[in-house]
Amino acid sequence: MLKVSILDGYVDEPTCLGVPPYISPYPRYIAGAIWHFDRHAQIFYVTIDQVRNNKNLSKKLAESNLIIVIAGVTVPGRYLSGFPVSPYELKNILKDTQGSLKILCGPAARHGGFGLSGGEKIRETKLLFNDLFDLFVEGDGETVVYDLLKNNLDVEKTDPTLCRSDAHAVQKFAAIGSKVVSQHPFFPNYLICEIETYRGCPRSIVGGCSFCSEPSRGRPDFRPIEDVLEEIKALYRNGVRHFRIGSQPCIFSYMAKEADRNEFPKPNTEALEKLFKGIRCIAPNLETLHIDNANPGVLARYPQECREIAKIIIRYHTPGDVAALGVESVDPIVVKKNNLKASAEEVFSAIKLLNEVGANRGYNGLPELLPGLNFVFGLYGETKKTFELNYEFLKKILETGLLLRRINLRQLIPIPGTKMFKIGNKIVRRNKKMFHSFKRKVREEIEQTMLRRIAPQGVVLKNVFTETYRGKTTFGRQIGSYPLLVGIPGVFPLHQFIDVKVVDHGYRSVTAIPYPLDINKASLETIENIPGIGKKRATRIIVSRPFKNVDDLINCFDDNAIGKKTLEYIYLSSTQHS
Ligand code: SF4
Numbered sequence: 001m002l003k004v005s006i007l008d009g010y011v012d013e014p015t016c017l018g019v020p021p022y023i024s025p026y027p028r029y030i031a032g033a034i035w036h037f038d039r040h041a042q043i044f045y046v047t048i049d050q051v052r053n054n055k056n057l058s059k060k061l062a063e064s065n066l067i068i069v070i071a072g073v074t075v076p077g078r079y080l081s082g083f084p085v086s087p088y089e090l091k092n093i094l095k096d097t098q099g100s101l102k103i104l105c106g107p108a109a110r111h112g113g114f115g116l117s118g119g120e121k122i123r124e125t126k127l128l129f130n131d132l133f134d135l136f137v138e139g140d141g142e143t144v145v146y147d148l149l150k151n152n153l154d155v156e157k158t159d160p161t162l163c164r165s166d167a168h169a170v171q172k173f174a175a176i177g178s179k180v181v182s183q184h185p186f187f188p189n190y191l192i193c194e195i196e197t198y199r200g201c202p203r204s205i206v207g208g209c210s211f212c213s214e215p216s217r218g219r220p221d222f223r224p225i226e227d228v229l230e231e232i233k234a235l236y237r238n239g240v241r242h243f244r245i246g247s248q249p250c251i252f253s254y255m256a257k258e259a260d261r262n263e264f265p266k267p268n269t270e271a272l273e274k275l276f277k278g279i280r281c282i283a284p285n286l287e288t289l290h291i292d293n294a295n296p297g298v299l300a301r302y303p304q305e306c307r308e309i310a311k312i313i314i315r316y317h318t319p320g321d322v323a324a325l326g327v328e329s330v331d332p333i334v335v336k337k338n339n340l341k342a343s344a345e346e347v348f349s350a351i352k353l354l355n356e357v358g359a360n361r362g363y364n365g366l367p368e369l370l371p372g373l374n375f376v377f378g379l380y381g382e383t384k385k386t387f388e389l390n391y392e393f394l395k396k397i398l399e400t401g402l403l404l405r406r407i408n409l410r411q412l413i414p415i416p417g418t419k420m421f422k423i424g425n426k427i428v429r430r431n432k433k434m435f436h437s438f439k440r441k442v443r444e445e446i447e448q449t450m451l452r453r454i455a456p457q458g459v460v461l462k463n464v465f466t467e468t469y470r471g472k473t474t475f476g477r478q479i480g481s482y483p484l485l486v487g488i489p490g491v492f493p494l495h496q497f498i499d500v501k502v503v504d505h506g507y508r509s510v511t512a513i514p515y516p517l518d519i520n521k522a523s524l525e526t527i528e529n530i531p532g533i534g535k536k537r538a539t540r541i542i543v544s545r546p547f548k549n550v551d552d553l554i555n556c557f558d559d560n561a562i563g564k565k566t567l568e569y570i571y572l573s574s575t576q577h578s
Contacts, residue, residue: 002041002149004034005064006180007093009048009071009085011106014326015199015214015293016247018070020047020082021479022192023184025247026070026106029142029170032177037149045183048085051093062097066153068145069094069133072107074213074415077408080477080485081186081467087128094132101153104133105141109160111213111415139163142173167198167221174227175234188239190465190495192288192479195232196247197254197275198222203263203341209328210338210419211376211412214249220259225271229278236283242479243279246292251323252309253298264297267305269312276316289316290481294323294371299353300346310357314369319362322405322482323354324372329379329386330393337381338420344393347373355402364478365461367454370405372482377435378412378428379420387431387438394446404450406482409439443507451505455484457531458568460515463497464488472525476500485509490526501569503529519553519570520546530569532562547572 006027011018018024027045034041044060051057061067073084094102108125126136135155137144139162151157164170184191200217201208208215232243245251253259255271279289291313299306313321329335330344342350351371358369375390397404411428414421428435455461464486466476474492477483486500487509500512513526519541528538540556547553550567557563 002034002038002066003044003064004041004066004068005044005046005061005100006030007046007048007051007061007067007069007085009069009090009106009108010073010082011070012073012075012077012084013107014075014212015249016196017077017194017244017292019077019079019084020049020184021186021190021242022194022244023181023186024070024194025174025196026141028177028180028193029140029173030068030070030105030145030177031180032173032175033142033146034149035176036173037146043180043183045180047082047185048089049082050185052089058093058096061093062100064100066148067094067097067100067102068141069102069104070106070141071104072109072111074107074111074413075410076413080475090129091132101135101155102133103135103137103145103148103155104129105137105144107213109136110138111417135160140170142170142177146173167223168227170223171227171230174231178231178234178240179238181235181238181240188241189497190242190479191240192242192244193232193235193240194247195228195243195245196223197228197245197251198248201249202253202256202259202265203339205261206263207339207419209326209340210380211328211415213415213418216417220249220253220256222255222259225255225275225278228275229282232279233282236286241283241286242288243283243286244288244290244292244481245275245279246290246481249293250295250298251291251313252294252302252306264295264301267298267302267309269305269308272309273312276312280316286318288318288479290318290321291369292322292324292481294325294350295341296325296327296347296350297342299325299350300342303349303353306350307353307357310354310369314358317369318480319364319368320366320478320480320483321358321369322372322480323358323369324374324406324408324482325350327373328376329382329390331382331386331389333381333383334379334386338379344389348393348397351397351402351404359403361459364463365455365459366478366484367403367405370403370454372406372408373404374408374410376410376412377431377438378425380423380427382427382431384434387434391438391441394442398446398449403453405454407442407447407450409435409442411435448505448507451484451508451510455502455505455510457502457504459502460499461486461502461510461512462499464500464512466492466494466496466498468494487511488513488526489529490514490523503531503569513569515569516571517569518573519566520573522570530566532559532565537562 204215256265554563
């Protein structure tokens with residue numbers, strides 16, 4: 001029997017995320033190719049974090065005829081629930097698997113480099129792993145794997161550069177491979193499936209942005225709406241309830257009619273309506289439906305169509321959604337020298353449009369759909385002035401009262417094949433100090449105020465999933481695109497969904513307490529974080545418990561007004577058995 005192991009070392013690319021709680025299309029499509037070839041094949045899917053936590057799993061990998069590793073980070077992010085594999089780890093994990101054929105898929109193989117963190121030089125994959133892998137997949141993982149299986153695992157006969165003939169070609173693998181999700185450790189409650197609608201960028205006809213690898217995929221090749229729906233239907237049938245339509249350069253440009261000849265094609269509102277409505281029909285009880293990237297140049301040029309699309313998304317999605325706008329820089333010199341997609345004015349109008357349509361608060365406590373901004377530092381033409389202009393731009397957004405869900409400041413990873421690869425990380429190194437002080441300034445002077453607007457004190461955030469502890473604080477997030485980090489003072493059971501009420505703000509996270517809070521049972525750490533209470537009053541509350549009624553509780557306060565205010569956060573459990 002054909003036995004295949006898929007080791008998911010996670011991917012993070014401009015148009016695809018596969019770090020938990022996300023699962024990217026890579027392992028799903030590859031599993032589909034294997035089952036399409038042999039429906040009885042045994043597939044063992046495992047994540048790098050599972051292997052880190054259980055060394056015996058490395059041995060299980062070795063029991064397979066074929067080990068497929070998926071890895072590669074080209075836009076590193078901040079991760080809470082998993083961390084991408086490092087070259088050193090891979091060597092260690094695979095050192096005792098001599099009997100199995102091993103292939104590497106994902107951006108690490110396709111771009112020939114292993115990026116670890118922003119600003120660092122990419123490390124050449126073939127040099128790193130020359131003796132470890134039998135094949136480096138430079139084409140499409142599922143297509144090459146299928147070819148390899150047809151060739152009876154003969155790598156000599158297999159072309160590692162094979163790509164799918166068109167976007168529809170992956171359909172024969174997409175639905176059938178969906179059942180592999182059940183092996184993911186986050187399945188079913190906390191797993192988000194990243195959904196691909198197309199690859200390639202309309203701006204490839206003008207060379208694309210200097211740092212981006214997407215233009216190497218050519219002009220957009222859209223997956224038919226029926227194909228995307230069919231895949232989501234299969235995932236839904238297999239138990240998935242969280243989806244992000246995140247794998248494409250710009251969701252507003254999906255199915256745009258002139259995408260093969262216009263760098264900013266006119267959006268196709270009917271197609272977006274058909275897609276999002278269709279998803280709701282086939283997955284009626286889904287719990288998360290979010291989007292990701294949007295091109296601000298498209299939003300600025302077609303405000304009417306994009307306003308309509310934003311409304312369509314809001315009609316069918318779940319709140320707390322983010323349209324991540326690739327700004328990179330608002331310095332006109334940097335924009336020009338790097339062939340970026342939008343000027344400062346265009347980005348501003350896109351932010352305004354999204355705020356007008358999406359700033360209303362949804363049922364889970366967060367605004368429906370907000371813009372997020374992505375900046376890249378280390379680009380050609382960057383000077384001290386660039387940092388000043390970017391800061392002024394953010395300040396203007398803040399002062400205008402507009403909302404930004406997220407400001408992502410990252411340093412360039414020079415990807416082979418892009419224009420920036422020749423320049424490398426020279427500019428990153430030169431401007432390193434300026435970057436770090438800019439970052440600090442944005443955190444302190446922009447982001448915290450923004451966060452206070454997005455999730456003000458007293459707002460209830462629904463269904464926060466508790467993920468990890470740091471000291472006596474539990475950290476959790478709602479499920480979705482760019483979820484807000486929530487610190488919950490106290491130690492609460494992990495992997496539970498709880499409602500919380502916001503009490504305070506950090507630079508990039510909020511402090512919140514479970515809502516409503518059982519004051520007769522809550523810990524000191526939690527009670528002292530109720531606004532107006534603090535350590536002294538919290539201690540008095542604890543020694544005066546149990547309270548039989550509200551008056552009892554208020555009487556325990558030195559200040560009645562604070563006692564009454566506390567009632568907004570708490571309830572009194574029955575004290576009969578306490
Ligand atoms: S618009 Fe620029 S950054 Fe976005 S996918 Fe195209 S080339 Fe890449």
